[in-house]
Amino acid sequence: MSVKYHTVTPNEAGQRIDNFLMKQFRQVPKSVIYRIVRKGEVRVDKKRVKPEYKLSLGEEIRIPPVKIEERPPASEASEGLLEALDNAVTLEDDHIIVLNKPAGLPVHSGSGVAIGLIEGFRQLRPNLPFVELVHRLDRDTSGVIVLAKSRTVLNALHDKLRHGGMEKHYLALVAGQWQGGKQHITLDLKREGNNRQKMQVVDPEEGKTSESIFRPHTLYQGASLMDVTILTGRMHQIRVQLAHLGYPILGDSRYGDFKLNRVYSExxxxxxxxxxxxxxxxxxxxxxxxxxxxxxPEHLSSFLKTLVKLRRGS
Structure with missing residues (x-):
């Protein structure tokens, strides 16, 4: 193990140094990455930098030796997963790739998952010089997800996400009869205690603001199909907001009505x-x-046909 030097490429320009290092050392804890940056072991053009420093084309990065724990080789995606990803592509051009993500597939590896959508897609398209997730979807959420084919496009789309330049609509089937028509909901959210996988609603100023617009699409006996436009992108935003409002999403094992979920599962x-x-x-x-x-997905559309429709939403 020895010091290495790397020259920033066009696809790496604009990326934060901490994110760059995390890709270089995928098996190293984040705490180690931040420690070597803080101690000045990482240099950019011979200068110390902070973790949020954004790289520029042509800069030289000093990468120190870091001990990596011995782990099994990275898993190879199964032929079934690669075929599913290939079939999920709905659009591709010079700038983006769009997939209809199946439910049950995480967007990236971690938390006991060896292969996620992005790792699998890189194996599917090994000749692509650059491909990154523009945004995320929960593991159990299906639907439209976008990948960027260059750092420039990724940065442009991230800027749109931050400043409201993307209109994102979801469909959610919730328990109960939705009341009040269209509603613009703003709630503050933060992680629940030390649980990194669960969010909660908190008093204003304690968490991060989440905004969604809920419109009833179709009302059924005992359930409502909602059209949801999200104006922010907080973790589990739609699921937490609807549960807080008293309309948990059906089938939600984390925030939902567990007894009702069993009934609908049957x-x-x-x-x-x-x-x-x-x-x-x-x-x-x-x-x-x-x-x-x-x-x-066919499973969801078929299930709606089993419900007793009352009327279209307004």
């Missing part, structure tokens, strides 16, 4: 009923306007 609903249905934005780099849609 009737055929075997997963979280949350689907990223539409995504719309303009990419100024190319002038291309995208209107991306993913139809409900």
């Amino acid at each position: 009737q055929g609903l075997k997963r979280l009923f949350l689907h990223a249905a539409k995504l719309e934005f303009t990419l100024e780099l190319s002038g291309q306007h995208y209107q991306l849609e993913a139809p409900l």
Whole structure:
């Protein structure tokens, strides 16, 4: 193990140094990454930098030796997963790749998962010089997800996500009859204690603001199909907000009504009923306007047919 030097490429320019290092040392804890940056062992053009420092094209990075724990070799995606990912592609051009993500597939590895969507897709397309997730979907959520094919596009789309330049619509089937028509909901959220996988609603100023617009799409006996537009992208945002409002998403094992979930499971609903249905934005780099849609998976659309429809929403 010895010091290495790396010259920043066009696809790496604009990336934070901590994120760059995490990709270089995938098996190293984040705490180690931040420690070597803080101690000045990592240098950019011979200068100390902070973790949030953004790289520029042509800069030289000093990468110190880091002890990596011995682990099994990275898992290879199964042929079934690669075929599923290939079939999930709904659009590809010079800038982005769009998939209709199946439920049950995490977007990245971790938490006991060896292969996620992005790792599998890189194995599917090994000749792509760059491919990164633009945004995330929960493991159990299906629907539209976008990958960027260059750092420039990734940064442009991240900027849109931060400043409201993307319109994102979800479909969610919730317990109960929705009351009050269209509602614009703003709640503060934060992680629940030390649980990194669960969020909770807190008093204003204690957490991060989450905003969603809920519209009833179709009302059923005992349930409501909701059209949800999210204005922020907090972890589990839709699921936490709806549960807090008294309309938990059916099939939600984390925030839902567990007794009711069992009832609907016996009737055929075997997963979280949350689907990223539409995504719309303009990419100024190319002038291309995208209107991306993913139809409900057959399992969910078939389940809706078993419900007694009352009326369309308003």
